[in-house]
Amino acid sequence: MSFQSLNAGTQFVASSRNILHQNRISVTIGSNFFKYRAMLKEERPQQVLGAPFDPDVHDLNDKTAFWLIARDSDGQLMHTQASRLIDLQGKTLGGYMLKRFRDFPPAIPDLDLRRSRFRASPGANRITGQVVYHGEVWMGDTGPYRGTGLSTVLARYGIHEAMCRWNPDTIFGFMARTVAFKGFAERMGYMHNEPGALRWYRKGSDRPLEGFLSYLSNEDTRYLLEMPIIDVVDVPEPQKKAA
Template identity: 90%
Template sequence: MSFQSLNAGTQFVATSRDILHQNHITVTIGSDFLKYRALLKRERPQQVLGAPFDPDVHDLNEKNAFWLVARDADGMMMHTQASRLINLGEQSLSGYMLKRFRDFPPAIPDLDLKRSRYRASPGANRIKGNVVYHGEVWMGDTGPYRGTGLSTVLARYGIHEAMCRWDPDTIFGFMARTVAFKGFAERMGYMHNEPGALRWYREGSDRPLEGFLSYLTNEDTRYLLEMPIVDVVDVPEPQKKAA
């Protein structure tokens, strides 16, 4: 039974589209990751395409992946995110990641993959079935949009898209500890955040980059998207379009 057939999230979609329209923000969704990589090279050069969405490594298409790009009133890229479907079957996410965590590195240079490690958290031991990896989340220097709550609206927009396409058992991602401590996981809508899942090292450094596992079950996601958007975020004031 698909997410769409239950008519869940209809109010969220209508309200979020109104908010984005009032703030002159346009959203584009696609599944051509060669095109997405070219867009990032041109408009987000400070952060290269993450390895989990590299079309030279993974067979990404409209059936198993999509990217989302938001642009401001001047047509400038202000936000990105991407999602990818993974069929775990009866294997747990922890079992999958123990072997494959190096396929999900942060977008930073000079990683020492031999010293880096993954630690199975309690939730990862329970997660099975069809899951969605949610990553590539980036917000640019959004000027008048900063602190308005639009990042929350956009993050949930992408989560809703994943639900409509695949109705997955779980949506998960990894988040740097410094970012998680600022409450970004909660602003994105993640209800479960488990520390100590990842520890990345850079060449020549003994100071690790710690990562949280953030996730939503299918039930969590339905609950989140059925709530009025005003109950989960301060709705931003409409921005005036530059003359």
């Protein structure tokens, strides 16, 4: 059964669109990653496009990947995220990442890929099939929007889009330990967060950047999206334009 046919998904989209409309936020979804990269270069220069979504390296099209952006009432970029479909081809996510984790680096300079490592967590060794890598998650410093529940609404909007397109077995991402400890994974809706999955080193430094593996099974995602959005987030009051 397509996720698009589920009534819960329809209700989720309707309520989310209502919240975004009330706050004068517009959402755009696309699959042209050359266009997305050019947009980020101009409007998100502080964080370059992540390697997993580099169109010069990966075959990214409307069947394999999409990006999502949100703009505030002034048309300013306030949020980004992207998703990419991966067929594990009989492997577990743990087995896949042991050889491929260097293809999913954080967007920081001077990484020492030789010293960095991936450790397969229990969940990674159970995950198989068609999976979606969810990354590029960024929330700009957009004044009254920052710190509200809108990041939760937008994150779930992207997760819903991935379900409608691919109905994957698992949706996963990696999250820096410092961010995970602030509860960001839970605000995004991830039900499983396993520490110690990644350890990245920068050249000339012996202090690693630790990463969590965050993921949702297909069943988890359906459960999440069946919940009324007001039950999982403090919906922000509509933002009013200054006189």
